[in-house]
Amino acid sequence: MILHDMETASSPLADSARHSRSADPCVVVIFGATGDLTSRKLLPALYNLSIMGLLPQHFACVGFARRPKGHDIFRKDMKEAVDQFSRTKPIGNDTWNPFSEKIFYHQSEFDQEDGYDRLREFLLEMDKKFGTKGNRLYYLSTQPSFFPDIIERLSRHGLLYDQNQIKDKWSRVIIEKPFGHDYNSASSLQREITKHLAEEQIYRIDHYLGKETVQNLLNFRFSNPIFESIWNNNHIDHIQITVAEDIGIGTRGRLWEEAGMLRDIVQNHMMQLLTLVAMEPPANLKADAIRDEKVKVMQAARPFPLQDLDSSIQRGQYGPGFIKGQPVKGYREEENVSPTSSVETYVSAELFIDNWRWTGVPFYLRAGKRLPKRSTEIAITFKAAPSFLFQKSQGKIESNVLVIRIQPDEGISLKMNCKVPGLNSPIQPVKMDFHYGSYFGAKPPEAYERLLCDAMSGDNTLFARIDEVMASWKLFDPILKYWQSTPAEAFPNYPSGTWGPVESEILLAKRGRRWRII
Amino acid sequence: MGDTGGVHIIDIDGELKKLWDEQKHEKKIKACLFTLILYTKEVVRGDYLREINRSIIQEFPCRIISIMELGKDKKNILTTEVLQHTSLEGGTLIASDHISITASRDYLDRISFIVLPEIVPDLPVYSIWGAEVTKHLPLLGELEKASTKVIFDAESSPSLSAYSEALYARIGHVPCQIVDIHWALLAGWRECLFQAFSREEGLRFLESVNSLKITFNDVEAKTLPARDTLSWYLLAWLAARMRWNLASSDIKKREVGYRSKAGSVAVRIIPEKNSKFHSSSILSIELSNAAGDSYIFRRHPDLDKVVIHVTRKNTCELPFIFPFPDFARGSNFMRELFFQAESDHYKKTLERLKELT
Numbered sequence: 001m002i003l004h005d006m007e008t009a010s011s012p013l014a015d016s017a018r019h020s021r022s023a024d025p026c027v028v029v030i031f032g033a034t035g036d037l038t039s040r041k042l043l044p045a046l047y048n049l050s051i052m053g054l055l056p057q058h059f060a061c062v063g064f065a066r067r068p069k070g071h072d073i074f075r076k077d078m079k080e081a082v083d084q085f086s087r088t089k090p091i092g093n094d095t096w097n098p099f100s101e102k103i104f105y106h107q108s109e110f111d112q113e114d115g116y117d118r119l120r121e122f123l124l125e126m127d128k129k130f131g132t133k134g135n136r137l138y139y140l141s142t143q144p145s146f147f148p149d150i151i152e153r154l155s156r157h158g159l160l161y162d163q164n165q166i167k168d169k170w171s172r173v174i175i176e177k178p179f180g181h182d183y184n185s186a187s188s189l190q191r192e193i194t195k196h197l198a199e200e201q202i203y204r205i206d207h208y209l210g211k212e213t214v215q216n217l218l219n220f221r222f223s224n225p226i227f228e229s230i231w232n233n234n235h236i237d238h239i240q241i242t243v244a245e246d247i248g249i250g251t252r253g254r255l256w257e258e259a260g261m262l263r264d265i266v267q268n269h270m271m272q273l274l275t276l277v278a279m280e281p282p283a284n285l286k287a288d289a290i291r292d293e294k295v296k297v298m299q300a301a302r303p304f305p306l307q308d309l310d311s312s313i314q315r316g317q318y319g320p321g322f323i324k325g326q327p328v329k330g331y332r333e334e335e336n337v338s339p340t341s342s343v344e345t346y347v348s349a350e351l352f353i354d355n356w357r358w359t360g361v362p363f364y365l366r367a368g369k370r371l372p373k374r375s376t377e378i379a380i381t382f383k384a385a386p387s388f389l390f391q392k393s394q395g396k397i398e399s400n401v402l403v404i405r406i407q408p409d410e411g412i413s414l415k416m417n418c419k420v421p422g423l424n425s426p427i428q429p430v431k432m433d434f435h436y437g438s439y440f441g442a443k444p445p446e447a448y449e450r451l452l453c454d455a456m457s458g459d460n461t462l463f464a465r466i467d468e469v470m471a472s473w474k475l476f477d478p479i480l481k482y483w484q485s486t487p488a489e490a491f492p493n494y495p496s497g498t499w500g501p502v503e504s505e506i507l508l509a510k511r512g513r514r515w516r517i518i
Numbered sequence: 519m520g521d522t523g524g525v526h527i528i529d530i531d532g533e534l535k536k537l538w539d540e541q542k543h544e545k546k547i548k549a550c551l552f553t554l555i556l557y558t559k560e561v562v563r564g565d566y567l568r569e570i571n572r573s574i575i576q577e578f579p580c581r582i583i584s585i586m587e588l589g590k591d592k593k594n595i596l597t598t599e600v601l602q603h604t605s606l607e608g609g610t611l612i613a614s615d616h617i618s619i620t621a622s623r624d625y626l627d628r629i630s631f632i633v634l635p636e637i638v639p640d641l642p643v644y645s646i647w648g649a650e651v652t653k654h655l656p657l658l659g660e661l662e663k664a665s666t667k668v669i670f671d672a673e674s675s676p677s678l679s680a681y682s683e684a685l686y687a688r689i690g691h692v693p694c695q696i697v698d699i700h701w702a703l704l705a706g707w708r709e710c711l712f713q714a715f716s717r718e719e720g721l722r723f724l725e726s727v728n729s730l731k732i733t734f735n736d737v738e739a740k741t742l743p744a745r746d747t748l749s750w751y752l753l754a755w756l757a758a759r760m761r762w763n764l765a766s767s768d769i770k771k772r773e774v775g776y777r778s779k780a781g782s783v784a785v786r787i788i789p790e791k792n793s794k795f796h797s798s799s800i801l802s803i804e805l806s807n808a809a810g811d812s813y814i815f816r817r818h819p820d821l822d823k824v825v826i827h828v829t830r831k832n833t834c835e836l837p838f839i840f841p842f843p844d845f846a847r848g849s850n851f852m853r854e855l856f857f858q859a860e861s862d863h864y865k866k867t868l869e870r871l872k873e874l875t
Contacts, residue, residue, distance in 0.1 A: 246635070322631035324597060325527040334742050373635035401640055415640040422849075426857040429638055430551065497631035517664055 019492060023456035024170070025058030026135035027126045027289040029119070031110065031150055033063025033074070037176070039081035040299060041207075043103075045448035047082045047091075050099045052445075054453050058131040060102045064119065066109045069373040074105035087446055110146050116157035123159070134169035136160075140176060147175060148192040155196035163198055169304055174455055177268045178259065179464070182480050183473040197409060199466060203455050209462040210447030212436070213410045215314035217276045217378075218290070220384065220404070220412070221256055227402070230279075230382070233361045237399060240379040240516055241273050243367040246323050247374070248496070249340040249345065253336030254428040260343045262476055262483075263317070265367040271298065271472045272464070273406070277378055278353050285493065287461035295383065306478055313479055314503045316346030318370035321496030325398040328370065328496045342488040348504040364508060370496035375518045378405035385417075390427060400427045401516075410436040410444070525625070526597045530636060536617050537602045541614055543611040550614060552856070553638045555661060556584040558648035566647040566741030570699075570851075574748035575603050577849050578856075579614040581638050581748045587649070588622045596625040598632065600744030630660035642666040644856055646699075650675040651684040662692045669697040669855055674746050681869035682754075689868070700751045701867070701873050702854035706842050707752055707800055708811065708863075710815065710824050713840060724760060726780045726807040732800060739797035746772060749787045750871060758866035764873050770789055780807070794819055817842070 027230050028046070030038055041393050049055045065073055079100065083091045106122060108115025126132055136159060140147055151173060161171045173193075182185025193202065221228055230236070249256040256264070275294035282289040304312045319330040332339050346368035353363065377496045382400040390397060401415040413433040420428050436444060454462055493501040499515060508514055537549065557569050564586065571582060574868070582603075588595060599618045604611055621629055627749035637643055645661040662668055669765045675681035689696050697833055715724050732749045739745070753774065762776035762783055772787035790801055795817060806812035814827040824842040828835045843850045 030654070070753065117850070322528070322628045324635065325525070325598070325625075325628045325632040327628075372631065411641065420857060422853070426859075428857065429552065429641060497634070499634075516639060517634075517637050 018182065023054065023056045023453055024135050024458065025056045025130075025132045026170075027060045027062060027123055027130075027132045028137045028139060028452070028456070029062045029064055029106075029123070030139045030141055031064045031146075032140070033105065034065040034067050034069075034077075035141055037141045037261075039078070040085045041448045042347070042452070043078045044086040044139065045446055045452050045513070047096070048084055048088055048101055048446065048449050048481055049453055051076075051088065051095050052449075054449075056456060058103065058133065058181075060126045060130045060132055062104045062106050062119075062126070064106045064108060067105050069105055071104050075100045075103050078103060104150065110142065110150055113157075114154070116153050116159065118157055120157055122285075123238060129274045130320060136169075136171040136509065138172070138407060139174045142176075144176075144178060144180070144189070151196050160196055163201060170458070171203075172201050172203055172455060172458075173197060174205050174451075174463075177204065177206055177464075178263050179204050179268075179469050180473065183262065183470070183477040186469060186473050188415065190470075197419050200460070202466070203460055204464040204466075204469060205451055206268050206272050206464050207447040207451065208272050208406070209464075210449075211406060212444035212450075213272065213404065213406045214276065215450075215462075217273075222281055231380075232357045233359055235382055237275060237381045237383045238362045238363050238364060238513060240308060240364045240366070240381070241270060241274075241277070241507050242375060242379070242518060244371040244373060244375045244518065245369050245390050246371060246497075248328060248370050249316065249331065249334055249336060249337070253334050256345075257337060257341060257343055260483075261345055261347045261367050261369070262480060266347050266349070266365065267466070267472050268469075269477075269478050270365055270367060271468075272389050273376075273378060274351070274365070275468070278358060278363070280357070285461075288465075290461055291465045295465070295467050295471060296355075297353060298468060300353050300355040300358075301457070301471075301475055303321065303475065304349075304351075304479060306482070309479065309482055310503070312351075312507075313346035313347065313349040314501065314507060316368065316494050316501040316504065317341070317343070317346075317488065318345050318368075318493040318494055319492030321370065321498065323372075323497050324369065330492050330496065331369075332492065340487075341488040342483070342486075342491060344488070345484070346371075346494065346500050346504070348500060348507055350507055362511065364513075364515070366500060366504060368494075368500050371499055372497055372516065374408060377441050377518065378404045378406070379516050380404075381513075397427060469502065524594065524597075526553050527632065528598050528600065530598060530600055530617055530632075533600045534617075536600070537764065541602070541604065541611060541613060545609060546613060548614070548640050549612045550581050550641065551578050551748045552642040552644055552666075553581045553583065554664070555633060555637075555643065555645040556582065556648065557587070557646065557661070558585070559587045559674065560742075561589075563671065563743070565650055565742060567646055567671065567740070568671075570646070574583045575614060575616075576605075577613055577852050579603075579605075581614060581636070582616045583619070583636055584616070585619045585621070585633070585635055587626060588620065590623065592622040593624055595620060595622040596628060597621075600658070615858050626657055629657055634660070634664065637664060642856070643787070644669060644697075645694075647671065648674045651681055651688075656821060662688075662694050667692040667695040667697045667856070668692075669699060671699045672751075673700075673742065673744055678744070678747060678750060679692065679874055682868045686865065686868040686872060687792055689860070689865050696864075697855055697858075697860075698864065700748055701864050702851060702858075703748055704755065705850070705854045705858075706756065706844070707803070707815075710840050710842060711756075711803075714813065714815070714826055720813075721815055723807065723811055723813065725778070726809070726811075727760075727778070728781060728783055728808050729804075730756070730783055731788060731802075731804040731808045732785070733788045733790045733802040735792050735795050735799050735801050735805075737791050737793060737795075737797045742798050745798040746787055746789070748800055750874060751784055751867065752803070753787065754870035754874070755867045756865065758870045759863065764870075767874055768773040769874060815840075819872070 030042055106119055127134055180189050275297040278297045279293040283295045331345050332341055348366040351363045380402040384399045385397055387397045397506050403413045405411050411434045413429050413431050415429050417427045418430045420426055451462055556569050597620045601616045603614045603616055620630055643665045644667050645665040648671050670685055672681050674679055715721055732752055734746050734749045736745050757776055762778045765777050766775040774785040776783040792801055802816040804814045810831040812829045816825050817827050822842055824840045825837050826840055827837045
């Protein structure tokens with residue numbers, strides 16, 4: 001993402017003006033390798049890194065899971081997965097074969113002691129065979145409940161290093177979100193894992209941070225002074241952040257019943273987007289400088305008023321309806337979901353950041369499943385121009401809106417007002433629209449490609465730091481407690497295929513605003 | 519539009535992208551000023567509204583979503599198609615998307631779920647409602663929520679009075695602005711009369727009017743079942759502006775009596791046939807008073823003009839010509855529909871229309 005200074009010149013041919021820090025030799029061990037994430041995201045990402053030449057030359061990947069299978073079967077399964085989910089196709093043998101020779105499978109239960117002993121031995125063999133120098137990147141693609149146990153066993157079996165003592169090799173652990181279930185569990189999880197790992201070794205993944213468009217947020221803000229100068233409460237009326245999905249919970253009923261939208265999306269992805277939009281310019285582009293500014297945003301977030309939560313944050317649950325004309329069932333009819341479930345599939349909230357830049361500017365957040373379309377975007381609505389200059393007959397002067405589309409159809413648009421050609425013609429809004437796909441041709445790298453590459457390079461800029469995570473839990477913990485103790489009697493309260501419950505519209509309407517139609 | 523049975527909903531965005539990628543032109547852009555949603559029901563009126571659709575796309579590149587509800591005898595049909603309208607401007611190919619939805623009545627409840635995701639964000643949304651307004655209609659409610667303006671068509675409703683009443687009830691009570699096709703069509707005459715009577719002399723005459731004759735073109739047209747609608751609109755507008763109060767009406771004979779400040783006004787709406795003008799257009803307006811003064815406005819054979827004869831008891835002025843832009847088609851019509859703000863004149867006109875039974 002960012003050009004780093006080369007601290008030590010590892011090669012006389014290295015040109016710091018051209019080369020960003022490259023990934024270190026390492027073995028990537030994926031726990032839960034037969035799961036969905038590995039097939040859909042991790043292996044395709046590693047494959048694409050290999051064809052882009054961004055995988056370290058000295059590299060191996062070991063899948064760790066409990067199902068019995070051999071290396072060849074695992075490689076075959078992974079080839080099918082990459083074939084289906086890779087952003088680059090077709091998968092040729094000339095690119096796949098050299099890559100697949102570095103993929104291995106290790107069968108063990110997560111709590112099986114000798115499984116870790118065997119893993120240690122196997123990894124030492126990888127070091128000899130592939131020159132991976134003892135560097136280890138563990139990806140925990142498992143249920144969060146396994147994290148402390150796996151990390152403890154890794155440590156006990158010498159698979160994690162005390163980096164204060166050992167300097168010639170490294171070990172890092174990537175943990176999938178959610179980090180904890182609430183504030184207390186996050187705190188407890190942190191205590192457990194920091195018995196064996198330093199903060200610098202923990203890479204809490206939020207794949208939104210790996211998206212090209214999310215990274216472009218900082219570039220956009222801080223390389224275009226025209227926008228940064230109006231990025232404040234003098235010029236901005238409100239900001240809407242939307243994470244909309246048209247799919248339901250699918251086969252994740254059991255998981256979703258434990259999580260809900262607030263935990264799954266709002267507490268992590270949405271807060272990442274919000275902090276990047278709201279943060280102050282960092283002192284430099286080093287990881288901690290950026291993360292320091294993001295934490296300050298979270299610290300300035302005004303807590304939700306406990307005495308009147310419904311006025312600031314609402315929840316919803318989808319009922320039966322239609323998605324693009326096809327009938328779909330409601331949440332309570334989904335597999336492994338209680339028919340009286342009060343778990344939310346939609347959240348909308350009004351949030352204020354109490355600092356000099358943002359005082360008085362509401363941030364409207366909405367995230368939901370089974371909404372009319374899939375779309376993640378940040379819409380900055382600027383204050384309207386005074387309309388006394390223009391006659392009533394010229395129509396309403398619309399506010400300028402800057403929209404950063406995170407996915408799909410990545411890009412940026414700006415809505416402005418223009419005069420319709422002709423005598424006495426009114427003013428009509430028009431859009432200036434930039435599409436990544438049209439301008440830059442090839443699809444940008446997938447989020448996991450960047451994140452895995454950064455983790456192998458030791459760059460944790462795009463990974464969540466513990467204070468960010470805890471600040472976010474602190475903000476939402478009271479909501480979770482309240483909702484847990486208060487069954488939602490009106491559920492389901494929005495049909496699938498609509499933009500959420502009526503209460504969500506009222507949230508904005510009471511201040512004379514509306515949700516954007518996306 | 520296809521009416522083959524069954525539900526065939528394509529991947530609209532995917533198909534539009536394919537069409538776009540297939541446009542092999544060095545310089546091409548997708549232009550869109552607004553989203554236009556067109557809902558039609560009856561075959562007859564539907565043709566007219568689809569003709570408006572076609573003329574809109576020639577003037578303003580936009581995304582069109584056209585919805586056609588099939589007749590009562592059709593069941594179990596819901597299909598979608600896409601195409602792209604293209605034109606060349608200065609060497610650049612300009613493309614606009616067109617999404618078509620065809621549905622039988624039993625699938626109407628699904629249409630808003632197909633339409634909503636296809637609205638272009640941040641730009642105005644105009645919906646043309648080519649069906650009656652007198653019943654509770656969930657789809658109309660959804661369109662009103664999503665639209666900047668909903669454009670209604672009096673001829674798509676069976677009763678002008680009921681139509682006016684329904685629209686009057688909507689103004690100020692729905693989230694969108696209300697526009698009326700006939701109100702837009704009347705713009706030329708409203709402008710003409712305003713200009714003709716803008717001075718004190720003209721206003722004094724208008725206040726003294728006791729007879730009004732409106733002649734309309736009764737040439738048959740397939741897309742126009744009721745050809746006197748525009749004339750009723752003109753009458754209602756005049757009555758509202760001049761604060762005439764209804765005294766009597768015989769809609770079948772097209773005769774109406776009003777009480778005015780000066781006394782009474784006898785109104786006749788008279789059919790005539792003239793092949794030079796569009797069916798239903800107003801051909802002439804004659805106003806006269808008890809003193810024998812009269813203003814006669816007559817459409818000139820050159821279609822974009824109105825000739826005005828002013829006769830007074832003791833004098834007869836030379837006729838003067840007033841430019842009369844054609845608001846029935848083209849950019850003038852579009853501007854009236856899309857860019858004019860809601861007018862109090864219109865609301866008062868509706869009030870008068872609904873009292874005409």
